[in-house]
Amino acid sequence: MLWIALHCPTLSLDWIERRFPATLIPAMAVTVRQGNQIYIQQANQPAQRRGVMARQPLASALSLFPDLILVEHDPNEETKALQEAAYAALRFTPYIVMQGSGLIAEVSGSLKLFGGLKKLCRLLNQAVAAQGLQLCVGIAPTATGAWLLARSAPLRTVVNGAGARLRLLLDSLPAGLLESAQPHLEAIRGIGCKTLADLQRLPRSGVARRFGPDLLIELDHAYGNSPDPQRWLEMPEYFQQKTALMAQVENVELLSVAVQRMIEQMCGWLALRYAAVLEFSFVLHHEYSPRQPHKSTPIKIRLSEQSDDPRHLMILLREWLGRTEIVAPVCELELTADKVTAGPDSNLELFPTSQSETTSLNRFIEKLSSRLGPQAITRLNVIPDHRPEYSQSCQPPGMNNLSCRKAIPLESTHPLTRPAWLRETPLELRVQRHQPVYGSPLKLIAGPERIEAGWWDDAPIARDYFIAENALGQLLWIYREQNPAAKNAGWYLQGLFG
Template sequence: MLWIALHCPTLSLDWIERRFPAALIPAMAVTVRKGNQIYIQQANKPAQQQGVIAHQSLASALSLFPHLVVVEHDPNEEKKALREAAYAALRFTPSIVMQGSGLIAEVSASLKLFGGLKKLCQLLNRAVAAQGLQLCAGVAPAAGGAWLLARSASPQTVINGAGAKFRSLLDSLPVSLLESAQPHLEVIHGIGCKTLAELQQLPRGGIARRFGPDLLSELDRAYGDSPDPRKWLEVPEYFRQKMRLMAQVESAELLLVPVQRMIEQMCGWLASRHAAVSAFSFVLHHEYSLRQPHKSTPINIRLSGQSSDSRHLMILLRERLERTKIFAPVCELELAADEVTAGDDANLELFPTAQSESTSLNRFIEKLCSRLGPPAITGLKLVSDYRPECSQRFELLETDGMNGLRESPRETIPKELVRPAWLMDPPLELRVQRRQPVYGSPLKLIEGPERIEAGWWDDAGIARDYFIAENESGQLLWIYCEAVAAEKGKKEENKSWYLQGLFG
């Protein structure tokens, strides 16, 4: 097995900052209560520039910078932020464990699919960091060892212990990283043990009697010397995520970053269920006001085909969002997967299918619909009518989330009847020479007649005899003469001929 651990050293601050648009992040600090005193646990960079630092009393921090935004430490919100980041990581592996202030992922089955350990680690790190979290990463054959390596790493760095150097890397780590050693740190340091290697040199019986069995158990799990069962992250049956913003936003541009994060979470959830979405909805919730009738602004998107591609879904949502008028400041975002279907990955097909080949066209049409609006996109639709001029018409493109662009019935014209690719509108009256129609040269009738008599129901009836004709250059034409005139006794030489279409 191979594990990648992602530790978030500033999680208590990250979950707050990620709810602000980047341009509106103020100087802020997270506080923690110790007895009757309140201290600064973490401060962001704008606050640090004003002299606010960790372990400083709140009173001292406010005296340095009175406009400091203070937020109390909230473990529940931290856990929620980690879960949302875990959804984004599900695109790379379904085996994810939530561990304190970070995530641990088992990736041995994903190495070949994503191009090796280095590439996979980069992709996983990038996906979780895009959720607004600062990360340190560790790689090891044991989950506990990977977690200790990640906690000892510098911000935005990776410690790779996947090879033979794993045990030597763990040996150099400080004992203070072990959770079960926290109550006994003073005693352990007092006997000269500062690293895991020095702790392992002590008699195991003495360690168990003096510090309890948990310390040895955690140490063995970190080195992979004892089993370390983990509980995988469980995803809900339905996807619906909400994000409360810490600032009122009136510009669609400032919403793009949190929207991208929510799309990545939905695509990770879809990947974990081997599914794709054919329709999803995005809702902008507005701050309540007696003068503001708009409580929310919904944006419903239906795809012409199922998709779990975060880039494509983000393009569609961004186009619609930029065209949406924001009536009031936005205080909360909500994303839901409305229609979920079993996903098919075109990249895994040996030979391209008709559905995979039409994906690019469908996506292009979806982008145009999102940018210009559905009324701007029309398509040619077949109509159940034998009259050539009435057998098709332009209509707004209808989409079906299950089957792509909705197709018209194919049984309009029997398969044994041949029709030209190019129809004249209106039909062109042909010159007649020696009782033969002429188009460039006298035409030779090679097939027909085919009687088409229809339209009596809408007072536009026709009765025509159609022929396939050929001129001297080998061009095939679809021509007709009025059958009604022949029935009324009109002379053969006075019949009018019309060119209805040309064959390709």
Template sequence: MLWIALHLPQLSLESFGATLAHEPGESVHTSPQPVALVDAHHIACVNPAASALGVKPGLKRGTALALAPDIVLGQADAARDAQAILGVAHAALAFTPSVTFEPPEDPQAAPHTVLLEVQASLRYFGGLNRLLKRLHAALQPLQHTVHCASAPTPKGAALLARMPDPGDGRHADGLSMLNRMLDAVPVWLLGPGREHWEALQGMGLRVLSDLRSLPRSGLARRFSEALLDDIDRARGIQPDPRDWVTLSESFDSRLELFARADTTEQVLHGASILLARLVSWASAQHSQVSRFTLHMQHEPRHRHDARTPEDSTMQIALAEPSRDIGHMQVLLRERLAHLQLVAPTLELRLHCNEVLRRAPPNTELFPTAKSEREGLTRLIERLQARLGVGQVQRLRPVEDHRPERATDALAAQASAMKNSPDSPPALQGPQRPVWLLPTPEPLPERQLRPLLDGKPLQLVCGPERIEAGWWDNALAERDYFIALAGDGALVWIYRARLPMSVSEEAQGWFLQGRFG
């Protein structure tokens, strides 16, 4: 067996810092603003900016404020951490169905380490190094600091990942190599070792190799059997059964904002975090998102009156199911740009229960008709999100030979693009321009030749004769020509086929359209 451990040493700080407003490309670790979390009136964790000012874990809240008056203090929240690490577990499920959590020392806290059993997945992904590379790429949108290690046992991998200064990661190929690496593991990384750390330190027992030279019976009497059991499970001497993470039928994740969001740009920042978790959940079941809903919970005391809703809901339906987070962010940004918040937002909730399970698309060296059609579908989706569904229209052919009545404008349906054939049908009949004038424009003549912008037109193709409309009292009897203008552009013109049979206003040459 081969286990990969993903340890998130700054999970609590990162899950809280994700709700803060940062400059583009900035995180809670690189922010110049000092940030710290408080648990039971004591500092639990700090970012580098706070640490530089002397704020350390264990200090009282008042002491931290004295050292850094402008520090941002947040409350440690195990539920918030559990939501964040669940996204990491979902990302891991895309590589193996055997994913579990390493139990935390404090039963009330959220786990900070995710374990993957990947022995059966190595051949599919091309070995451990390639699997790790793709795993880190999948975790990158979640914006967590991840320490990685691998070992033949889950407990051993978890201990190696939690060791200080992991560097590029610690990877043990077999049990003998794992046992040598475990000798350098600090005793306080074990739950019972942390409980008895002062006594162990007083006896000079700081790493696991110090315990190997002592009698097991004496260690068990002094520090309990649990300490020895943890060591044996890490070394592969005792079995270590695990409970696997299971996927829920639908996705539902919440994010409480640190400060109330008065603008949709602030809402988008928090929604991007929830979208990253949604993509991880969809990747875990190898499916693509068809529709998701964003709920924005409003602050009660800032609602204008009783008619103001408690929350605002925005539903995003994708024409082509996808788990491209960049595309979903663009659609959400365009929709939020037209939304006026009725009250400040305190909490976001993202819900999704409509996914499509299918194989991922093949990568292509050259664009194909399918990929070009997908690009057009996304363009229509983005235009509809920005301008509105009714403002993006398409032409529908109508069974009528008269050009002004041969098409009808309908609202564009981006979803219809995925059902179109792989290649467009061949043009039937004579070539016609797509750009038609709203009404035909009369053209002046010189020696019976039509003029455009004062220059004579040269007829290059025609005539195309059209006789239609006798059934609705809009008779059209025309001869159409393709003509070359003085600037080299091609235009579409016509004249009445029987001048004596039409009114004086309908006689002569007319400009019907232009070729692109």
């Protein structure tokens, strides 16, 4: 087995910073109470530039910068931020473990799919960091070993303990990294043990008697001397995520980072279930105001074919947001996967196939529809009816079988010649010397073809159709009523060829 641990040393600060647009992050700090005193646990970069530091009394910090924004340490919000990051990590492996202030992923089954350990580690690190977390990464054949290496790594660095290097790297780690050693740190340091190697050299019976069995168990788990079972993270049956914003946002561009994170989370959830989305909804929740009664702005996106590609889904949602008017400041975002199907059986094809070409065309149509609006894109649906007015209909892309007449192709031993362009309403033609005229007198070159139908739905026709040519060489499809004595017995233009 091979494990990648992602440790977030600034989690207590990251969960709040990630809810601000990058340009609106203020100077702020996280506070923690110790006895009767309140201390600064962590401070972000703007606060540090004003002299606010970790482990500083609150009174001292406020004396340096009175406008400092204070946030109380909230373990529940930290856990929620880690869960959202775990959604994004599921795109690379289904085996994720929540561990304190980070995640541990078992990736041995994903190495070949993502091009090896180095590339997989980079992709996984980028996906979780894109969720607004600052990471330290550790790699090891044991889960506990990877976690200890990640906790010892400097910010934004990777410590690779795969293979024979694990024991050497673990031996040099400080004993204070072990969670089971926290209650006994003074005693451990008092006997001269500074590293894990020092603890390993002590008699096991004496360590167990003095510090309890948990210390030896954690050491054995880290070095791989005993099994280290883990409990995989379980995800809900349905995907619905909400993200509260810490600033009132009135510009769509400021929402792009938060929207991208939510799309990545949904695609991770889809990857876990080997599924794809056909329809999803995105809701902008607005700040309440007596002058503005709008509580939310919903956006519902329907795809012509299933997709689990975050880039494609983000393009569609960005186009929709670009056409959406923000009627009031946005305070919360909500993303829901409304219709989910089994995922596509994608293959690594050497040459393009008809399926991949169809997918490209469908994605182009979806992007165009998102940019121009669904009413701007239609497709022709063939209807088995000989009457030209009823032989086709226009429908939105992806909306199949909306007509009461199903699109069943007509089978005929003699294929019929039909024009590519049909008029919505036939145009009555002038008649000159008993000849129909359209720009010039028309010459009949084929016909008649009799069409008599529609007696079943109170729209009967009885016509003789001809192919005619004018002086410019244009071919036209014209007809006249079968009964010459009828009131509308003139000539009519039905369509154009070419």
